[in-house]
Amino acid sequence: MAAKKEQIMLGIETSCDDTAVGIVTSDKRILANPVYNQFKEHEIYGGVVPEIAARSHVEHLDNLIKAALKEAGLALRDIDAIAATAGPGLIGGLMVGVVSAKTLALALGKPFLAINHLEGHALSPRLVSDIEFPYLLLLISGGHCQLLSVEGVEKYTRLGTTIDDAVGEAFDKGAKLLGLGVPGGPKLEKTARSGNPERYSLPRPLVGKPGCDFSFSGLKTALVRTVDKFVRSGAKPTNEQISNLAASYQAAIADCLVDRTANAMKMYRIKHGRDLHFVIAGGVAANALIRSNMEALCELEGFSYFAPPLWLCTDNGAMIAWAGLEHLAKGHTDTFDFPARARWPLDQQSAPKIGHGKRGVKV
Amino acid sequence: MLLALDTAFNACSVALASLSGELASARHVVQSRGQAETLVPMVDEVLQQTGVKPQAITRIVVTRGPGTFAGVRIGIAFARSLALATGARVLGLSSFEALAGSVSLEGSWPKSLPLVVAIPAGRAGVSAEMFTKPEKTSLVPKTLKGPEIVSLEDFYAWTGAGKGIIAGPRMDQIPEAEGFAKIDTWPRAEDLIRSALLYPESAYEDTATPLYLRPPDATPQSPSRFSAGS
Numbered sequence: 001m002a003a004k005k006e007q008i009m010l011g012i013e014t015s016c017d018d019t020a021v022g023i024v025t026s027d028k029r030i031l032a033n034p035v036y037n038q039f040k041e042h043e044i045y046g047g048v049v050p051e052i053a054a055r056s057h058v059e060h061l062d063n064l065i066k067a068a069l070k071e072a073g074l075a076l077r078d079i080d081a082i083a084a085t086a087g088p089g090l091i092g093g094l095m096v097g098v099v100s101a102k103t104l105a106l107a108l109g110k111p112f113l114a115i116n117h118l119e120g121h122a123l124s125p126r127l128v129s130d131i132e133f134p135y136l137l138l139l140i141s142g143g144h145c146q147l148l149s150v151e152g153v154e155k156y157t158r159l160g161t162t163i164d165d166a167v168g169e170a171f172d173k174g175a176k177l178l179g180l181g182v183p184g185g186p187k188l189e190k191t192a193r194s195g196n197p198e199r200y201s202l203p204r205p206l207v208g209k210p211g212c213d214f215s216f217s218g219l220k221t222a223l224v225r226t227v228d229k230f231v232r233s234g235a236k237p238t239n240e241q242i243s244n245l246a247a248s249y250q251a252a253i254a255d256c257l258v259d260r261t262a263n264a265m266k267m268y269r270i271k272h273g274r275d276l277h278f279v280i281a282g283g284v285a286a287n288a289l290i291r292s293n294m295e296a297l298c299e300l301e302g303f304s305y306f307a308p309p310l311w312l313c314t315d316n317g318a319m320i321a322w323a324g325l326e327h328l329a330k331g332h333t334d335t336f337d338f339p340a341r342a343r344w345p346l347d348q349q350s351a352p353k354i355g356h357g358k359r360g361v362k363v
Numbered sequence: 364m365l366l367a368l369d370t371a372f373n374a375c376s377v378a379l380a381s382l383s384g385e386l387a388s389a390r391h392v393v394q395s396r397g398q399a400e401t402l403v404p405m406v407d408e409v410l411q412q413t414g415v416k417p418q419a420i421t422r423i424v425v426t427r428g429p430g431t432f433a434g435v436r437i438g439i440a441f442a443r444s445l446a447l448a449t450g451a452r453v454l455g456l457s458s459f460e461a462l463a464g465s466v467s468l469e470g471s472w473p474k475s476l477p478l479v480v481a482i483p484a485g486r487a488g489v490s491a492e493m494f495t496k497p498e499k500t501s502l503v504p505k506t507l508k509g510p511e512i513v514s515l516e517d518f519y520a521w522t523g524a525g526k527g528i529i530a531g532p533r534m535d536q537i538p539e540a541e542g543f544a545k546i547d548t549w550p551r552a553e554d555l556i557r558s559a560l561l562y563p564e565s566a567y568e569d570t571a572t573p574l575y576l577r578p579p580d581a582t583p584q585s586p587s588r589f590s591a592g593s
Contacts, residue, residue: 046584051432058436058573062443076448092433095399099437100444102403106410107417107448179589227589237589336403 007080007328010065010104011321014057014097015089015117016143017041017048021061021068022317023079026325028127031072033311033318036060043182047172048142054092061100068317076108081333083324086114087341089143094340102336111333113324117315118346121281122150123326124312124319131277131306136268138261138294141282141315142168142185145214147264148346149271150279153326158347159264160212167253168284170216174249177220177227178242188246189287195240195247200226202252204259212264219252254293261294265301278303285313364415365422366406366445367555370398370438371430371458372532377405378552379413382422384560387413389553398437406441420451422567424559426550427455428574429482429490429510435573442571454559455571458482459492461550463504464558466530471546472496477507477524481531488514489537490576493522503561512576519543 006025013020019036038056042048069076084101087094098114105112121139125131134151136159145162165173168185175184180191202222205215226245230237237245261278269276278298284290285307298305312319327333364387369376375398378389388409392401410417425442428435439455446453456464459480466472466480474496482490492509513521519540526542534545 044583045581049579049581051579052581054432054436055573055575055579058440058443061440062447062570065447092436095433096436096440099399099402099440103441103444104448106403106407107445109417176584177589179586231589336407337400339397339400 007325008078009321009324010079010082011317011324012084012097012101013315013317013320014061014093015085016315017053018315019057019060019064020315020317021064022321023068023072024318024321024325030318032068033316034064034067035316036064046176046182050090050092053090054096057093057096061096079110081111081113081324081328083113083115083320085117085120085320086338087116087344089117091340091342098340106336112336113327114334114338115320115323116344116346118144120319120323122148122156123323124281125279125306125308127318127322128308128312129306134272135277135279136264138280139282140167140284142166144282147212147261149268153330156346159267160214160260162214164215164217167216170220170253173220174223177223178246185284188250191243192246192250195243197247197251199244200248202248204252204255207256207259212260214256214260223249250289254289257290258293258297262297265303276303279306281308281313283314286310364420365556365559366420367424367552367559368438368441369426369550369552369555370402370434371426371428372434372549375401375405376552377409378556379409379415380556384556386553391551398434402437402441418449420449423451424454424456424555425571426458426461427571428458429576430458439571439573446570452567453571454562454567456558457574458550459510461555461558462530462548463494464561465548465554466546467497467500467504468557472528477527479522479527479529481529481537483533483536484512484577487512487577489518501561510576
């Protein structure tokens, strides 16, 4: 029997403020993975402006595809299939990526695959390691905060999710309140480094409660109140005080993540028994305190710990291409009427997919 | 082959023609949203019906706005990606150029009158461009003024003309004025094919860029009220 031909997937990611294109092979070679970061375009607004993001995606995507092909030393006709993030995310950008991918697929006569952004993150560890299903995933980013049991392609159980802000949002809002600038997460982490995390007593929402959902809005409000006290007193805070506030805030976030993840690990263990693997992904996985706390928790709970490299944790095209390859290997493709979806829960049981154009048999 | 498409307003509209303008197939569905789902299947259907291969498309004509922000981007994303995959050249017509071309070709434009194409621009008023009728219908209408955004109050003063024709997709939103006749007109891919024939080959480019006129609705962040003292 002839060896199965290696497949080359082009993946497009436009769900937030990164325009990204990845070219990945079925034997896990990443041939190109350029990212155009729109950070500068949004900076003066203090956050991502959806309309600016959408305008930027349509302006940059085709050139980024060209750049990726050049880097990979390939022509478009060498690509076997095209995948794009179809949700969840900012709808204006999603539509740009989805329409572009469909058009390329139509013009080249190749399959199109609509990828769930969360699934891109969830499957990304498999692109850079030999990790097998199942594993417990903590996905923490600017837009998402979830604990998922990843049991296979299209088989995800959501154990917990945020009931208000995503954890990256909590970092960004905290940084904004403390006047630290953007990007909020890294700025806050840097400021916290010299601070005393026990100086200010801030709440840990939901900690100690059953389940593994997250909540950060109460913590943010507590920080607002603390800052208000300073402003009302008329005194300028010292750098030390700001560092202490940042450190206390970050410690509270990390404590919440550890407590909720510990609960998830207990739930996960009941279902999956002994061979226990934990993966952390998403842009906030760059935070050193959170990483080390999670690693310690894994040791305590008897889980193996895996954190994909940072370039794979933040939004990128390679993870979308890889998720596309995982689907293609199962014979999945999508039709050209697949909608871009601002909301698209990954868990099939608790929130069944609606109106999607999947062909082929589900596993 | 020449492929024309419009998704900038209330429709998903596609037409395929020979380079000399002989229409092979066309589709026009009225829908103000959802073109990200319908456009590519529609083009697929047109290609399959005519037996034309995507690689045989050497020219693309697309309306590049103003229109709905999302609709404009869907059309442009499609045109850019198809150009990338086929090497086709792109003619991006502004919504003003596209509609002025249609009015000119329809022959309902008295030579002595200026034509103002007016497109609603939300709270800001209207986006407008004023044209003078070309010497021959085989020529492109010439710009007199604009395009720019004008408030509804200033609209007639802006034209600087005592009479004329106003054309555009939402004439119900334009106030009445003596001496001005309104023509309600929406872009159609078939009309884009005819308009495209007015343009020389040199008007086609590698790519097309959206024309929004309106900036994104966002205000810069105010400085933090909390910053460190010395």
